Amino acid sequence: MTILDKIIAQKKIEVERLLASNVIFPEREISRPSLYKTLRKAKKLQVISEMKRASPSKGLIAEGANPVKQAIAYYEAGAACISVLTDNEFFKGSFEDLAAVADVVPIALLCKDFIIHPIQIDQAKSAGASVILLIVAALDDQTLGSLYTYANELGLDVLVEVHSVEELQRALAIDAKIIGVNNRDLRTFEVDLAQTELIAEQFPFDEERVFISESGIWNPEDAERAAKAGASAVLVGESLMRSDSVKDALRALQVEKQGIRS
Numbered sequence: 001m002t003i004l005d006k007i008i009a010q011k012k013i014e015v016e017r018l019l020a021s022n023v024i025f026p027e028r029e030i031s032r033p034s035l036y037k038t039l040r041k042a043k044k045l046q047v048i049s050e051m052k053r054a055s056p057s058k059g060l061i062a063e064g065a066n067p068v069k070q071a072i073a074y075y076e077a078g079a080a081c082i083s084v085l086t087d088n089e090f091f092k093g094s095f096e097d098l099a100a101v102a103d104v105v106p107i108a109l110l111c112k113d114f115i116i117h118p119i120q121i122d123q124a125k126s127a128g129a130s131v132i133l134l135i136v137a138a139l140d141d142q143t144l145g146s147l148y149t150y151a152n153e154l155g156l157d158v159l160v161e162v163h164s165v166e167e168l169q170r171a172l173a174i175d176a177k178i179i180g181v182n183n184r185d186l187r188t189f190e191v192d193l194a195q196t197e198l199i200a201e202q203f204p205f206d207e208e209r210v211f212i213s214e215s216g217i218w219n220p221e222d223a224e225r226a227a228k229a230g231a232s233a234v235l236v237g238e239s240l241m242r243s244d245s246v247k248d249a250l251r252a253l254q255v256e257k258q259g260i261r262s
């Protein structure tokens with residue numbers, strides 16, 4: 001059983017609990033800039049910065065991190081979006097973290113979780129997210145399509161995550177507008193920025209779609225590499241969580257977009 005299988009098994013239990021609790025998530029008015037529009041119009045590579053206490057591949061990263069302080073530091077440094085890991089079992093995050101961040105920053109806010117059921121989308125929206133993540137590797141085509149449609153109907157942006165060309169084709173089949181390549185193989189934990197370059201070769205850079213590179217971004221050279229491949233943004237967790245100066249580290253990643261793909 002891979003770690004992704006284990007996480008999905010845990011999510012099924014959480015979904016059952018949520019459904020059984022008959023909870024009705026309160027409506028929360030979202031007035032945040034659209035991540036999609038922000039990325040389309042940006043002249044420089046944008047940073048989606050992540051609140052990440054721990055991970056299956058690295059264990060503890062920043063156990064005592066305060067999500068509010070971290071989010072304010074990201075916002076003040078010019079992040080385009082803040083990603084909050086809400087999974088508790090494997091990442092030591094929570095929906096309380098997401099709601100706390102929602103209360104203090106006005107930019108796009110990504111609920112970073114392993115979504116397999118619409119009730120998790122309701123929960124994400126209720127906690128203040130304006131963007132949700134759908135991981136192609138974790139979903140069959142029908143569920144992927146219906147969750148994507150449901151999130152759009154609620155007015156949420158959707159980051160559709162792929163790790164292979166085959167998964168890219170599945171993301172394009174649902175007409176996903178924001179597609180992220182995770183440089184980390186969620187089954188083996190291997191991280192390789194070449195994955196972004198490989199998938200960029202097959203990516204339809206057009207007026208409609210934005211391309212994001214996720215994971216394993218540590219320095220401006222990595223950011224340059226993502227930008228050269230055509231990325232509009234990088235999603236960065238561990239390196240920013242470990243940084244002594246979030247401001248300097250984040251700003252150094254905001255390199256010029258490059259080439260005909262930008």
Ligand SMILES: O=C(O)c1ccccc1NCC(=O)[C@H](O)[C@H](O)COP(=O)(O)O
Pocket residue numbers: 003004050052055056057058182184186189214215216217235236237238239
């Ligand atoms: O980070 C992990 O170990 C991990 C393991 C299994 C599933 C997902 C995992 N991470 C989620 C992410 O995609 C990253 O948190 C995100 O892209 C930031 O990555 P990084 O900058 O390398 O911390």
